[in-house]
Amino acid sequence: MHSQNPFLDEFAKFTQAAMGIAQTAGEEAKTAMRAQADRLAAEFDLIRRDDFEALKAEVAALREEVAALKAAKKAPAKKTASSGE
Numbered sequence: 001m002h003s004q005n006p007f008l009d010e011f012a013k014f015t016q017a018a019m020g021i022a023q024t025a026g027e028e029a030k031t032a033m034r035a036q037a038d039r040l041a042a043e044f045d046l047i048r049r050d051d052f053e054a055l056k057a058e059v060a061a062l063r064e065e066v067a068a069l070k071a072a073k074k075a076p077a078k079k080t081a082s083s084g085e
Contacts, residue, residue: 047055
């Protein structure tokens with residue numbers, strides 16, 4: 001958009017450039033914060049949520065398997081007809 005006043009044209013270009021710089025600076029800050037958060041997560045030996053959920057499901061399945069094995073072990077052995085009684 002061009003106006004008759006060159007000062008307004010230059011001011012519009014300046015504000016457009018300033019907005020571009022501010023947007024770029026915001027993206028850079030976001031990237032830096034994400035990198036810092038990833039570094040802290042690695043330092044504290046944290047895991048991601050999806051990894052935790054997968055491990056939680058695996059542990060639940062293993063608990064069920066252990067309970068089934070314990071139940072099978074506690075069940076008395078059935079005597080068969082070929083045992084001579």
